Amino acid sequence: MDGGNTLGRRPVLRGGLGALLTAAAAGRTAAASESERERYLLGRGIGDVTGQPAENGMMGYARLEQRTTGIHQRQRARAFVFAERIAPERRVAVVTVDAGMIFGAVRRAVLERLAHAHGTRYGEHNVLLTATHTHAGPGGFSCHTLYNVTTLGFQPGTFEALVAGITESIERADADLAPGNLRVARGELTNASVNRSRAAFERNPAADRSHFPDATDPATVLLRFERGGRAVGAINWFATHATSLSPDNTLISGDNKGYAAYRWEREITGVDYRAGDPGFVAAFAQSNAADMSPNLELRPGTGPTDDEFANTRIIGDRQYTAAARLLREANTAVEGGIDHRTSYVDMSDTVVGQEFTGDGSSHRTCAAALGASFAAGAEDGPGPSFFEEGTGNNPFFGTISRALYRASPRLRDRQAPKEILLPVGSMGWVPRILPIQLVRIGTLYLVGIPQEVSIVGGLRLRRTVAAELGVESTDVVVAGYANDYAGYLTTPEEYDQQAYEGGHTMFGRWSLPAYQQEFARLAADMAADRDSEPGPSPAGNPEGGRVRLQPGVVFDSPPVGREFGEVLEQPQEHYRRGGTARVVFASAHPNNDLHRDGSYLLVQRRSADGWVTVADDGDWSTRFHWARRGVTASTVTVSWTIPPDAAEGEYRVVHHGAAKAVTGAITAFTGTSRKFRVG
Incomplete structure (x- = not known):
């Protein structure tokens, strides 16, 4: 079967050991032949x-x-x-x-x-x-x-x-x-x-x-x-x-x-x-x-x-x-x-030959500038209502731009009819x-x-x-x-x-x-199978953007009278497929541990061999919501919309978190909901 499915039908072998060995040798030959063609x-x-x-x-x-x-x-x-x-x-x-x-x-x-x-x-x-x-x-x-x-x-x-x-x-x-x-x-x-x-x-x-x-x-x-x-x-x-x-x-x-x-x-x-x-x-x-x-x-x-x-x-x-x-x-x-x-390529100052401009003349690119219509946003993602798309719709910036273009014909050739909002290139805000x-x-x-x-x-x-x-x-x-x-x-x-x-x-x-x-x-x-000129070094780009204005996590404490990982709201005892199970945990700031290649949550089903994970925070059926409670306390809400093909049985929700102490030490914790039935 195609599409990445590695399962296939197992061949039925007849004719004893000789036939089995012949089939195995033929399989190796076919595999080797296929490999040679790859x-x-x-x-x-x-x-x-x-x-x-x-x-x-x-x-x-x-x-x-x-x-x-x-x-x-x-x-x-x-x-x-x-x-x-x-x-x-x-x-x-x-x-x-x-x-x-x-x-x-x-x-x-x-x-x-x-x-x-x-x-x-x-x-x-x-x-x-x-x-x-x-x-x-x-x-x-x-x-x-x-x-x-x-x-x-x-x-x-x-x-x-x-x-x-x-x-x-x-x-x-x-x-x-x-x-x-x-x-x-x-x-x-x-x-x-x-x-x-x-x-x-x-x-x-x-x-x-x-x-x-x-x-x-x-x-x-x-x-x-x-x-x-x-x-x-x-x-x-x-x-x-x-x-x-x-x-x-x-x-x-x-x-x-x-x-x-x-x-x-x-x-x-x-x-x-x-x-x-x-x-x-x-x-x-x-x-x-x-x-x-x-x-x-x-x-x-x-x-x-x-x-x-x-x-x-x-x-x-x-x-x-x-x-x-x-x-x-x-x-x-x-x-x-x-x-x-x-x-x-230095896009702020590139000479463009006439064979590419389409008007029979060469032109230059220009230092980066954003137009007022940029601030207006797109049709499906509008910006502030006092900005509008199109020329002539932002009179204040249009007046300024016309004055700039009169003073600099070169700027007009490169940026007009843009109504300039921010000269982000000369400000060093963009590469x-x-x-x-x-x-x-x-x-x-x-x-x-x-x-x-x-x-x-x-x-x-x-x-x-x-x-x-x-x-x-x-x-x-x-x-x-x-x-x-x-x-x-x-x-x-x-x-x-x-x-x-x-x-x-x-x-x-x-x-x-x-x-x-x-x-x-x-x-x-x-x-022509020749090397390309490398162009100017990107080291020439300004990089003033590594300023961090938002402090990191100072420390965590659980809600008053609670412990990290404690369940604040348990799930119902029973859900039908298509319903949504919801659990609220006392938690900590999730930025303490991003759980890369892991998960903040697990939805598990009881099997004969123990608890088996059926969904985590990478699945479409789950949502992981964090909320601050007070100054240093946090809650986490885990919701799981039960798929139509979910197996009948007992389930639970597990939350993995990490709390930061005043000393800076980070300690992992786990919370587990009570069991609930699906079916």
């Missing part, structure tokens, strides 16, 4: 990157009041290592992370740890880190001020969780390397995204718009991993924001892409995330999703229903269903070598030297770009790279949110609309042509 060495690994689940500002919506209060599902990093079997040194690692972005500081820390353990085997040249862009994860892991403002500064606990989990996922994939083959399949998914910036999209030339009749990018691309002809993993690329959960949510989640991966790994193939061998790994990676929203009604948390958690599951399941179909249909073998090119990466996996090419690209922008990038390589544009996939982060990336035509996405295109109107030019350079180098 072109690559392939490895898979999963790491737990769940950050601080309490009082950590969340990344994505820029809401100061949106701070973590628990976990709905854990965040994961899913790594895949590809190597040529005849030349294993030619390899790449591609990682998809349930995170809002990949910041340069995280990438550098991961590479430093890999270098310490593996020397030059992995480095910036052959490691591609990408984010799913979930808006339901904790932030504070950047070293640039802009991205830490609403998280009350740098959050070292969340930073460490990301770095450690990503590193572990790559190391596990490296240890998992074994002969295998790759297959690719392409299809369409039309009910999991909507264009949230339609007016800007309509500014593009008709030839570009005709490529997207519904103003969405329906392309879903799947890379299938095989060993012995059996699927053991997959990466799927599809463009839709991971924003099914609204700014009102304060529970950690991988959002719709995280659920899609969970659906395939845990619910379909039975992966145990706390076990060593995952069995099957499914990554749902992001592409050119700048103007693609999963909120089909274009309001926060809406579409196809008004329940944001139901929408997360539905949009995630649609991505899984399309990917699973492609897995079965993946008949196109991936052949060819493994290759990579990496370079750095200016950014990594670009082109990865070849046989006949598939990944464009690793550190920005959020619109669908037409992605189309132009793919066509640019494909032309230099002499391949079809469908052989090229834009891997957005890669290796660092610097906002949005629109076409020059979309930029002129100055919707949210254009206001967040920080380096000005010529940003996309600049990237087209630089990726054309990498592609030409790859086609």
Whole structure:
């Protein structure tokens, strides 16, 4: 059976010992023959990157009041290592992370740890880190001020969780390397995204718009991993924001892409995330999703229903269903070598040649600036009501910008018609030297770009790279949110609309042509089998963002008259399937121990061999809520929505926590509920 299921029918053997030995020898011969045909060495690994689940500002919506209060599902990093079997040194690692972005500081820390353990085997040249862009994860892991403002500064606990989990996922994939083959399949998914910036999209030339009749990018691309002809993993690329959960949510989640991966790994193939061998790994990676929203009604948390958690599951399941179909249909073998090119570009001052600008003249990019329409937010994630999208709608900033443009024609050429809100580049709040990466996996090419690209922008990038390589544009996939982060990336035509996405295109109107030019350079180098110029050093980026404004946990004490782990509210004695069991514990601050590769909660069923865990805080059916009681006391509420297929029997809920004493010592504790029946 496909899809990562390792169970099959046991063959019936007849004819005595001779026949058995003959069958065994034939099996070894067939296995050896299959192994000889396997072109690559392939490895898979999963790491737990769940950050601080309490009082950590969340990344994505820029809401100061949106701070973590628990976990709905854990965040994961899913790594895949590809190597040529005849030349294993030619390899790449591609990682998809349930995170809002990949910041340069995280990438550098991961590479430093890999270098310490593996020397030059992995480095910036052959490691591609990408984010799913979930808006339901904790932030504070950047070293640039802009991205830490609403998280009350740098959050070292969340930073460490990301770095450690990503590193572990790559190391596990490296240890998992074994002969295998790759297959690719392409299809369409039309009910999991909507264009949230339609007016800007309509500014593009008709030839570009005709490529997207519904103003969405329906392309879903799947890379299938095989060993012995059996699927053991997959990466799927599809463009839709991971924003099914609204700014009102304060529970950690991988959002719709995280659920899609969970659906395939845990619910379909039975992966145990706390076990060593995952069995099957499914990554749902992001592409050119700048103007693609999963909120089909274009309001926060809406579409196809008004329940944001139901929408997360539905949009995630649609991505899984399309990917699973492609897995079965993946008949196109991936052949060819493994290759990579990496370079750095100073996006604050790049000369763009006329062959890329489209107007017959060369232009320059500009120091980063945010427009007033950036502050207005997007249709499905609006900002303060006193800001509006579009030019001429923010009179105060429009007046200032017009004065600036009159004083500086060069600034006008690079940033107009943006109504400038904040010159974040000259303030040193964002990176200016950014990594670009082109990865070849046989006949598939990944464009690793550190920005959020619109669908037409992605189309132009793919066509640019494909032309230099002499391949079809469908052989090229834009891997957005890669290796660092610097906002949005629109076409020059979309930029002129100055919707949210254009206001967040920080380096000005010529940003996309600049990237087209630089990726054309990498592609030409790859086609000619020559090295690429490394570009300016990222050490030139300002990093004033490691300021920590929020103190850590001082100490814990249980509620008055209680002990850590004591049950404050017991579950009912009996539940029917579909009901929700709820237990409240006296607890401590969960940031004392993030329980990576573990869990704050266990739902257990009594069996003949003792208590067996059936769910933890990584499962869709559970929720872990933390609340402060007074100054130093905490409570934890564990809820478990009992699945329709739950076995009848006795159950209990276990909570694992850790308390910090005045001395700084941290002590683990456990609480256990009374038993209850299901059935």
